[in-house]
Amino acid sequence: MANTTVDPLLEEIIGPTPGQLLRKRVFGHQGLMIGAVVLVLITLVALFAPQLAPHDPYAQSLVARMKPPVFLGGTWEHPLGTDHLGRDYLSRLIYGARVSLMIGAIAAAISGVIGTAMGVAAGYFGGRVDAVVTFLINVRLAMPVVLVALAVVAILGGSLTVVIMVLGFLLWDRFAVVMRASTRQVREREYVAAARAIGASTPRLLLTEIMPNILNNLIVVVTLEMAHAILLEAALSFLGLGVQPPTPSWGLMVSEGKNMMLFEPWLVLIPGAVLFVMVLAINLMGDGLRDVTAPENRN
Amino acid sequence: MTKTALRSTIAGIALAASAGVALADKASDTLNMAFTKELENVDSYFNSSREGVVMQRAVWDGLIYRDPVTNEYVGNLATSWTWIDDTTLELKLREGVKFHNGEDFNADDVVFTVNFVAKEENGVKTQRNVNWMKSAEKVDDYTVRILLKEKFPAAIEFLSGPVSIYPNEYYAEAGPSGMGLKPVGTGPYKVTSVVPGQHFVLEKNENYFDGPKGQPSIGKIDIRTVPDVNTQIAELFSGTLDMIWQVPADQAEKLASMGDFTVANESTMRVGYLSMDAAGRSSMDPNPFKDVRVRQAVNYAIDRKAMVENLLKGKSVQVDTPCFPSQFGCATDAAVVYEYNPEKAKALLAEAGYPDGFTTEFYAYRDRDYAEAIASYLNAVGIKIDFKMLQYSALRELNMKGEVPLSFMTWGSYSINDASAMVSQFFKHGSLDDARDDQVKADLEVADSSTDPATRKEYYAKAIARITEEAYWAPMFSYNTNYVFKSDVEYTPTADEVLRFTTMKWK
Numbered sequence: 115m116a117n118t119t120v121d122p123l124l125e126e127i128i129g130p131t132p133g134q135l136l137r138k139r140v141f142g143h144q145g146l147m148i149g150a151v152v153l154v155l156i157t158l159v160a161l162f163a164p165q166l167a168p169h170d171p172y173a174q175s176l177v178a179r180m181k182p183p184v185f186l187g188g189t190w191e192h193p194l195g196t197d198h199l200g201r202d203y204l205s206r207l208i209y210g211a212r213v214s215l216m217i218g219a220i221a222a223a224i225s226g227v228i229g230t231a232m233g234v235a236a237g238y239f240g241g242r243v244d245a246v247v248t249f250l251i252n253v254r255l256a257m258p259v260v261l262v263a264l265a266v267v268a269i270l271g272g273s274l275t276v277v278i279m280v281l282g283f284l285l286w287d288r289f290a291v292v293m294r295a296s297t298r299q300v301r302e303r304e305y306v307a308a309a310r311a312i313g314a315s316t317p318r319l320l321l322t323e324i325m326p327n328i329l330n331n332l333i334v335v336v337t338l339e340m341a342h343a344i345l346l347e348a349a350l351s352f353l354g355l356g357v358q359p360p361t362p363s364w365g366l367m368v369s370e371g372k373n374m375m376l377f378e379p380w381l382v383l384i385p386g387a388v389l390f391v392m393v394l395a396i397n398l399m400g401d402g403l404r405d406v407t408a409p410e411n412r413n
Numbered sequence: 414m415t416k417t418a419l420r421s422t423i424a425g426i427a428l429a430a431s432a433g434v435a436l437a438d439k440a441s442d443t444l445n446m447a448f449t450k451e452l453e454n455v456d457s458y459f460n461s462s463r464e465g466v467v468m469q470r471a472v473w474d475g476l477i478y479r480d481p482v483t484n485e486y487v488g489n490l491a492t493s494w495t496w497i498d499d500t501t502l503e504l505k506l507r508e509g510v511k512f513h514n515g516e517d518f519n520a521d522d523v524v525f526t527v528n529f530v531a532k533e534e535n536g537v538k539t540q541r542n543v544n545w546m547k548s549a550e551k552v553d554d555y556t557v558r559i560l561l562k563e564k565f566p567a568a569i570e571f572l573s574g575p576v577s578i579y580p581n582e583y584y585a586e587a588g589p590s591g592m593g594l595k596p597v598g599t600g601p602y603k604v605t606s607v608v609p610g611q612h613f614v615l616e617k618n619e620n621y622f623d624g625p626k627g628q629p630s631i632g633k634i635d636i637r638t639v640p641d642v643n644t645q646i647a648e649l650f651s652g653t654l655d656m657i658w659q660v661p662a663d664q665a666e667k668l669a670s671m672g673d674f675t676v677a678n679e680s681t682m683r684v685g686y687l688s689m690d691a692a693g694r695s696s697m698d699p700n701p702f703k704d705v706r707v708r709q710a711v712n713y714a715i716d717r718k719a720m721v722e723n724l725l726k727g728k729s730v731q732v733d734t735p736c737f738p739s740q741f742g743c744a745t746d747a748a749v750v751y752e753y754n755p756e757k758a759k760a761l762l763a764e765a766g767y768p769d770g771f772t773t774e775f776y777a778y779r780d781r782d783y784a785e786a787i788a789s790y791l792n793a794v795g796i797k798i799d800f801k802m803l804q805y806s807a808l809r810e811l812n813m814k815g816e817v818p819l820s821f822m823t824w825g826s827y828s829i830n831d832a833s834a835m836v837s838q839f840f841k842h843g844s845l846d847d848a849r850d851d852q853v854k855a856d857l858e859v860a861d862s863s864t865d866p867a868t869r870k871e872y873y874a875k876a877i878a879r880i881t882e883e884a885y886w887a888p889m890f891s892y893n894t895n896y897v898f899k900s901d902v903e904y905t906p907t908a909d910e911v912l913r914f915t916t917m918k919w920k
Binding site: 177180199200271359370374376 | 642643646647661663664667716719720722723724781782784785786788789792798799800801802
């Protein structure tokens with residue numbers, strides 16, 4: 115647009131543009147804003163970990179074990195203290211953000227692709243496809259995630275790749291269920307019928323008519339599952355079956371601090387609190403995104 | 414939060430959690446203590462845990478007793494013994510001893526027990542404890558002969574340790590499972606209640622004979638399985654436990670600084686070490702550990718002194734030998750000592766053709782923090798670690814198949830004070846031998862079968878010198894155990910990691 119000044123009269127007549135409306139909804143949504151800001155901050159911290167971390171997260175110093183954080187009488191040398199091997203706690207938290215975000219994002223992406231493909235196919239085609247997918251979903255729902263993850267990791271050994279793969283291939287059930295239901299709703303709409311009437315192909319129908327209209331549900335599930343994957347990674351690492359030391363992982367940090375919980379509770383509280391804030395931020399953002407993108411909230 | 418406030422909060426929580434557990438103490442003459450691990454079977458021949466050894470020494474007696482302080486052998490159920498020849502030991506038995514069920518102790522019990530446990534098909538869990546005996550014969554009611562398969566210099570040590578005598582009539586009828594539920598022995602404590610794996614109640618044996626273990630003093634010992642150390646400590650604060658043991662160094666230090674508890678630390682015979690695949694059995698290719706310089710580099714890379722001082726603490730010491738220094742034949746002066754020298758380690762790696770280091774799998778099964786510290790030291794000289802933490806049984810199996818390039822292992826020698834219990838266990842081309850050195854094997858064979866102490870010493874020293882020169886292992890440190898108990902309990906722990914209820918008293 116060449117002319118940046120808009121006639122106020124004209125604006126009053128045609129009203130705000132869809133973009134302006136969306137922006138207003140986004141910035142007016144408190145939960146979304148809080149979640150997004152926190153998540154962006156954590157992502158930035160993860161990206162710039164090498165620049166931000168005051169120490170090498172792997173450098174151990176056995177003479178400086180379990181130094182308390184600054185607010186419990188420690189020094190600024192180690193603002194959040196040191197762990198049971200004298201490694202800087204802040205640096206490990208910062209690098210741990212990378213592990214958590216990476217696992218959350220990749221696991222959610224893998225399960226998202228699997229679950230969405232299955233759900234959309236089942237919802238759109240119905241019939242036998244639906245029967246097969248529903249059966250697979252039921253099979254998957256009958257398996258307790260943590261137990262299966264524990265078994266697989268116990269057999270294959272814990273490592274970052276194994277954990278990501280296991281979670282990615284286990285957490286697709288909610289995607290499939292939600293996508294199947296939303297697709298069923300959307301495929302009966304007039305605009306889908308209209309597109310079909312003008313001769314649109316099935317892939318085109320799915321990609322340009324169905325997907326955009328179920329995207330808001332997908333986003334919510336993605337955030338939910340991302341948070342779920344991060345928590346599961348922490349749980350597996352806590353049990354010693356997830357990310358293997360010395361890789362810094364928040365779940366592993368909780369696990370390593372657990373033995374000293376009675377005497378040095380901050381060893382558990384700090385990574386626990388960070389994990390809590392991150393999962394809360396992701397969930398807030400997911401909720402908010404659903405609110406602002408849902409068609410029924412557009413007016 | 415102040416320490417007192419913290420303590421009362423924790424005590425409050427613990428008290429609420431354990432409501433219903435009777436508070437018992439000096440007034441009711443009951444000592445409450447906790448086991449961390451579940452004891453699978455009280456029958457000492459059918460478990461292999463430390464908890465089992467503790468129960469065994471309280472409920473049963475062996476023929477011989479080793480004084481834990483002086484290490485001298487004295488008669489227990491036997492009063493004297495003589496070697497008839499290299500493979501026949503004749504023992505005179507103590508008269509007037511009764512089992513807890515009233516059965517008289519005599520030669521029949523010894524003959525029955527030895528013949529039962531020596532038979533492999535009866536499935537005694539730790540075969541090494543009993544498979545040196547062939548059988549036993551009765552000479553008269555109070556004289557027996559134990560026949561050995563071959564010369565076995567450590568026979569007296571084993572008879573004073575894991576071989577305890579069972580009542581023949583009762584055991585024939587009850588068997589190992591019956592014995593596990595209703596144990597009957599001659600020992601200073603009798604078992605009055607068993608909930609397998611969970612709860613054991615011992616009561617003082619009022620008719621205990623005047624043997625070397627001494628008379629028991631505390632009336633009742635109540636043992637519960639409490640797997641979590643934090644829970645144990647909370648229960649100690651709230652008073653539902655009077656004694657805990659195997660407390661990690663950091664917690665023990667904090668408990669000691671509180672002043673309400675006695676924290677006693679004793680060394681154990683357990684030695685931690687790194688085993689390297691020197692024989693090249695694992696699938697690692699190329700296998701750097703085949704090169705002696707790489708193995709020496711591993712030895713130089715680790716600051717064992719810092720680990721002992723800051724992680725293990727207590728009475729732990731740096732160990733340079735593939736055996737515990739107090740063990741007979743464990744020649745510390747024969748061992749090559751590798752000091753902490755990361756520069757030298759890097760130089761050796763470069764010389765061996767690994768200037769940028771290499772990546773290896775590193776296995777461990779316990780003490781993840783120690784293993785992590787070791788991994789970090791190795792990382793610092795360029796040996797990158799793919800860390801694998803397994804259960805002991807799984808790692809042992811992998812090890813036996815020879816699929817482990819580098820592992821952090823420990824060995825407690827079953828508290829047997831003889832180098833054969835450790836060095837011969839691992840360096841005689843058995844399935845756990847990662848070195849497979851013929852010269853070491855030959856030396857150990859002489860040392861193990863000789864009855865002349867001087868010859869044994871000489872050949873163990875030779876083997877130890879060779880093992881450390883070749884750096885087949887990187888010996889690390891010895892372990893220690895912390896015993897924490899209420900200040901009204903009096904107890905002095907011993908270096909063999911056996912809790913002796915008989916020597917516990919109320920102040």
